[in-house]
Amino acid sequence: MTKTKILLFESSYTQEVIKLFTDVFSASENESEGQVIGNFVSNLVTTTKPKDLIGFVATSDERIVGCIFFSRFVVPTTQVAFILSPVAIATSEQGTGIGQQLISYGLEHLKSLSVDLAFTYGDPNYYSKTGFVPINESIVKAPFELSQPEGWLGQSFDGKPVKAMLGSTQCVEALSDKKYW
Numbered sequence: 652m653t654k655t656k657i658l659l660f661e662s663s664y665t666q667e668v669i670k671l672f673t674d675v676f677s678a679s680e681n682e683s684e685g686q687v688i689g690n691f692v693s694n695l696v697t698t699t700k701p702k703d704l705i706g707f708v709a710t711s712d713e714r715i716v717g718c719i720f721f722s723r724f725v726v727p728t729t730q731v732a733f734i735l736s737p738v739a740i741a742t743s744e745q746g747t748g749i750g751q752q753l754i755s756y757g758l759e760h761l762k763s764l765s766v767d768l769a770f771t772y773g774d775p776n777y778y779s780k781t782g783f784v785p786i787n788e789s790i791v792k793a794p795f796e797l798s799q800p801e802g803w804l805g806q807s808f809d810g811k812p813v814k815a816m817l818g819s820t821q822c823v824e825a826l827s828d829k830k831y832w
C-alpha cells in the first residue's frame with residue numbers, strides 16, 4: 652500500500668511536472684492540448700515571481716502523481732486573492748481522491764497565509780466539492796472575456812459569499828492570454 656505525500660513545489664520538479672501536465676492532458680484531451688498545457692506550465696513556473704506562485708505536488712513512491720498551482724490574482728479591493736490553475740493527476744491515479752486532496756491542501760495553505768479569496772475557471776461540478784461556487788461577472792469580473800462563463804468560480808475563506816467588487820482584475824503574465832479563458 653503506497654501513501655500519497657503532498658510537498659511544496661520546488662523548481663527542481665519543473666521538468667517532471669511539465670511532463671505530467673503534458674501527458675495527462677494529451678490523454679484526457681489530445682496531444683496538441685497536452686503541448687499547450689505543458690508550455691503554459693513551463694511559462695507559469697519561469698515567468699511568475701516566487702511571491703506570486705504557490706504549487707504543490709502529490710507524490711507516491713517518490714514519483715510525482717499530481718500537481719497544482721495557484722497564482723496571484725489582483726482584485727480591485729484590498730483583499731488578497733489567488734487563482735487555481737492548472738491541476739492534473741496522473742491518468743492511472745485519477746478518481747482515487749488525490750485531486751480533491753491536493754486542492755483542499757492548497758486552499759488550507761492559502762488560508763494559513765491570510766489569503767482572502769480563491770478563484771478558478773473549470774468544471775463547476777468538480778470544483779464545488781472543494782467549496783467553489785459560480786461567480787457572476789457582475790460580482791467579480793474575469794480578466795478576459797470568458798468562453799464558458801458558467802466555469803467562473805470562486806470562494807471566500809471567511810465562509811461568506813464573495814462580495815461584489817467594482818473594477819477590473821488581473822492575473823499573472825503566463826495566464827494573460829485570451830486562449831486560456
Ligand SMILES: CC(C)(COP(=O)(O)OP(=O)(O)OC[C@H]1O[C@@H](n2cnc3c(N)ncnc32)[C@H](O)[C@@H]1OP(=O)(O)O)[C@@H](O)C(=O)NCCC(=O)NCCS
Nearest residue numbers: 679737738739740745746747748749750751752774776777
Ligand atoms: C480533474 C482531475 C484533476 C480530478 O482529480 P482526481 O484525483 O481524478 O479526482 P478525485 O478522485 O479527487 O475526485 C473524484 C470525484 O470527482 C469527480 N470528477 C473527477 N473528474 C471530474 C471532472 N473532470 N468533472 C467532474 N467531476 C469529476 C469524480 O466523479 C469523483 O466524484 P465522487 O467523489 O462523487 O465519486 C483529474 O481527473 C485530472 O487531472 N484530469 C485531467 C486534467 C484536468 O481536467 N484537469 C482539470 C482542469 S485544469
